[in-house]
Amino acid sequence: MNAQPMKFVPASEFKQRAAVAVADQHLRKSFRGAMDFLITKRAAQFPDAAALESQRLLAEHIRKYSLARLPELLEQLERKLTDNGVKVHWAETAEEACAIIIGIAQSHSTKLMVKGKSMVSEEVELNHAMADVGIDALESDMGEYIVQLDGEKPSHIIMPAIHKTKEQISRLFADKVPGARYTDSVDELIGIGRAVLREKFMSAEVGMSGVNFAVAETGTLCLVENEGNGRMCTTVPNVHIAITGIEKVVEKLEHVPPLFGLLTRSATGQAITTYLNMISGPRRPGEKDGPRELHLVLVDNGRTQAYADQQLRSTLQCIRCGACMNHCPVYTRIGGHAYGTTYPGPIGEIISPHMLGLAATHVLPTASSLCGACGEVCPVRIPIPELLVRLREEAQHDARPGHAPLLGQGAAKSRLVDAVWAGWAALYTRPALYRAFGWLATRLRVLTPPFQGGWTVSRTPMKPAARTLHERMAARKSRWQ
Amino acid sequence: MDQAGSRHYPDKPTKVYLFGTCLIDLFCPDAGIDAVQLLEREGIEVHFPADQTCCGQPAHSSGFPEQARAVALAQLRLFPEPWPVIVPSGSCAGTMRHHYPEMFADDPQLHAEVSALAERVFELSEFLVHVARVELSDRGAPTRVALHTSCAARREMGTLEHGRSLLAQLAAVEVVMHEHESECCGFGGTFSLKHPAISSAMAGDKVDALRETGARSFVSADCGCMLSLNHTLQKRGDDFQGQHLASFLWQRTNDGGEPR
Numbered sequence: 155m156n157a158q159p160m161k162f163v164p165a166s167e168f169k170q171r172a173a174v175a176v177a178d179q180h181l182r183k184s185f186r187g188a189m190d191f192l193i194t195k196r197a198a199q200f201p202d203a204a205a206l207e208s209q210r211l212l213a214e215h216i217r218k219y220s221l222a223r224l225p226e227l228l229e230q231l232e233r234k235l236t237d238n239g240v241k242v243h244w245a246e247t248a249e250e251a252c253a254i255i256i257g258i259a260q261s262h263s264t265k266l267m268v269k270g271k272s273m274v275s276e277e278v279e280l281n282h283a284m285a286d287v288g289i290d291a292l293e294s295d296m297g298e299y300i301v302q303l304d305g306e307k308p309s310h311i312i313m314p315a316i317h318k319t320k321e322q323i324s325r326l327f328a329d330k331v332p333g334a335r336y337t338d339s340v341d342e343l344i345g346i347g348r349a350v351l352r353e354k355f356m357s358a359e360v361g362m363s364g365v366n367f368a369v370a371e372t373g374t375l376c377l378v379e380n381e382g383n384g385r386m387c388t389t390v391p392n393v394h395i396a397i398t399g400i401e402k403v404v405e406k407l408e409h410v411p412p413l414f415g416l417l418t419r420s421a422t423g424q425a426i427t428t429y430l431n432m433i434s435g436p437r438r439p440g441e442k443d444g445p446r447e448l449h450l451v452l453v454d455n456g457r458t459q460a461y462a463d464q465q466l467r468s469t470l471q472c473i474r475c476g477a478c479m480n481h482c483p484v485y486t487r488i489g490g491h492a493y494g495t496t497y498p499g500p501i502g503e504i505i506s507p508h509m510l511g512l513a514a515t516h517v518l519p520t521a522s523s524l525c526g527a528c529g530e531v532c533p534v535r536i537p538i539p540e541l542l543v544r545l546r547e548e549a550q551h552d553a554r555p556g557h558a559p560l561l562g563q564g565a566a567k568s569r570l571v572d573a574v575w576a577g578w579a580a581l582y583t584r585p586a587l588y589r590a591f592g593w594l595a596t597r598l599r600v601l602t603p604p605f606q607g608g609w610t611v612s613r614t615p616m617k618p619a620a621r622t623l624h625e626r627m628a629a630r631k632s633r634w635q
Numbered sequence: 636m637d638q639a640g641s642r643h644y645p646d647k648p649t650k651v652y653l654f655g656t657c658l659i660d661l662f663c664p665d666a667g668i669d670a671v672q673l674l675e676r677e678g679i680e681v682h683f684p685a686d687q688t689c690c691g692q693p694a695h696s697s698g699f700p701e702q703a704r705a706v707a708l709a710q711l712r713l714f715p716e717p718w719p720v721i722v723p724s725g726s727c728a729g730t731m732r733h734h735y736p737e738m739f740a741d742d743p744q745l746h747a748e749v750s751a752l753a754e755r756v757f758e759l760s761e762f763l764v765h766v767a768r769v770e771l772s773d774r775g776a777p778t779r780v781a782l783h784t785s786c787a788a789r790r791e792m793g794t795l796e797h798g799r800s801l802l803a804q805l806a807a808v809e810v811v812m813h814e815h816e817s818e819c820c821g822f823g824g825t826f827s828l829k830h831p832a833i834s835s836a837m838a839g840d841k842v843d844a845l846r847e848t849g850a851r852s853f854v855s856a857d858c859g860c861m862l863s864l865n866h867t868l869q870k871r872g873d874d875f876q877g878q879h880l881a882s883f884l885w886q887r888t889n890d891g892g893e894p895r
Contacts, residue, residue: 527790547698
């Protein structure tokens with residue numbers, strides 16, 4: 155099976171795509187239902203608000219501590235992994251990451267690679283690059299398998315096919331999987347997918363996976379999963395390639411359990427996942443399974459830009475649980491595809507600008523009412539609303555003095571918008587002018603424009619009151635005194 | 636952010652300032668007057684500095700910090716006495732209490748000044764419950780209302796329970812919960828202008844949820860949310876409307892004799 159042409163929408167078309175998405179009642183209903191389910195499951199795992207808060211504080215501390223020492227921890231990780239027999243590769247860009255992986259695959263003359271779930275591989279668009287050189291990169295996570303079969307991207311970082319109904323999946327399998335018939339039994343559907351994948355696990359020379367936590371002191375790659383496909387990909391093929399972002403490193407093994415516990419409970423409302431794979435090297439002499447060759451590809455792809463700024467660095471605390479999107483009222487309304495980026499929802503809005511530049515993504519940080527639900531549930535306490543505001547600022551202005559410009563810095567700058575805010579500030583810093591404005595607006599209220607931009611799409615126009623509070627308070631004062 | 640129960644509250648003062656907010660000033664002054672009347676009935680003298688305009692939040696959240704700082708500075712020295720500053724809006728109170736210190740983080744003197752002001756800023760319902768410790772006596776006919784708490788009030792000011800506890804004092808008022816009670820109504824200031832499709836979808840779902848409770852009306856302590864929802868309902872031709880909490884409380888508890 156070759157990768158299908160991508161139904162990919164650039165982030166710059168976000169508004170059009172979002173408008174189509176909110177009008178799709180089927181999509182609205184299915185995302186609402188799925189997010190409600192996940193929200194309820196998560197809440198059941200955290201019955202004690204104070205206990206949750208102390209766990210979040212600990213997790214935040216671990217992530218901040220790790221990031222503060224990131225360069226040395228990465229070096230320690232590389233040393234330790236190398237000692238363990240793992241080959242470590244560094245990729246500054248998405249293209250470099252793909253080239254490294256293609257190079258490894260080609261050195262084994264393979265035409266087939268099986269993949270466990272990895273958002274970083276999505277981020278670097280690996281499947282596409284592999285297809286271009288004639289290598290099948292087959293997704294083995296059931297959700298990823300489904301979206302790949304349909305030529306789509308994941309619509310959620312944890313549940314890639316959450317936008318699809320059972321019926322759609324059934325039709326897809328009947329169309330695309332040789333020998334599959336239409337069925338509305340979920341068990342049968344999973345059976346169909348499994349039968350295909352089982353055979354591929356056996357025949358693939360190379361297996362691929364992501365990494366949830368990379369432990370520097372032991373050189374251990376931790377992989378969290380439920381389906382067992384991750385273990386298959388990392389133990390059956392002769393070669394295992396792991397790919398991850400440079401921010402995933404922690405210093406000590408003891409830093410993993412607090413993060414792992416919050417990850418699974420925040421993501422799917424599970425106290426623990428079915429599998430936690432801890433991989434510290436290739437097969438050793440006398441061992442009966444495991445890959446004979448193990449690689450780790452550490453990807454930057456814009457992360458050092460976030461890292462360089464004290465405030466933006468907290469973006470890299472993320473452990474990819476997806477709770478921010480599950481709780482986001484915007485994501486719930488439009489689903490993941492409307493964002494046009496690998497990472498949708500609030501985390502996508504704050505991380506995509508570093509990967510793709512503000513020129514392509516500046517609309518994303520504006521797609522939030524700043525309600526704060528994301529920051530409230532984030533297990534590592536990333537102040538997402540504050541970062542959204544910061545990125546709005548960077549998109550509208552040149553870099554702050556003493557700060558390096560971000561990729562696409564000032565891409566949303568507009569003389570008109572600048573003039574509007576300059577005028578706004580001029581009015582609201584001049585009390586007498588402001589009162590005169592209020593006086594006039596109330597007297598001219600019958601002339602209120604019937605169309606007020608985005609406001610009147612679904613609302614009646616805003617109309618000033620008969621008198622401002624300022625006037626009424628002044629009148630009141632003179633009456634009582 | 637203020638966690639519920641974490642803030643130290645002063646004794647009931649004899650004088651307070653009112654920061655009316657720009658939205659209330661121009662679009663719902665009744666809510667401001669009703670807030671004043673509620674405070675005065677507790678024996679508190681309310682001072683309304685005539686030079687106040689806006690807290691600066693719209694520019695701050697839109698990525699124009701210079702303009703936000705300029706407008707914030709224009710408010711900073713309007714409250715010279717050490718009296719509480721009462722704000723009948725969770726998001727404006729949140730801006731003054733939490734964002735002012737961030738906005739002036741790199742200027743030690745201004746930071747100290749805004750931080751001192753931030754300490755005196757109270758959202759109206761928070762003040763009524765914890766500082767004025769009002770005891771309300773309901774004079775209205777039995778009714779049923781839904782309550783929409785703004786996200787800023789809920790998350791920045793920790794005032795989730797204050798509206799509820801004030802309404803609970805009203806004997807003939809039944810407060811009903813709506814579906815997805817904690818979810819944003821879609822207003823979000825300039826968000827409603829920049830992303831009308833998404834904002835409208837959120838507002839539409841919120842009014843549906845409020846409507847489905849069978850309540851006679853809804854109450855909100857934030858004018859932004861209230862206006863967004865009311866104008867959405869009006870566009871639908873629906874006469875179900877919301878009221879600012881201050882107005883609802885005043886109307887339920889007032890003898891009817893005092894003028895506005």
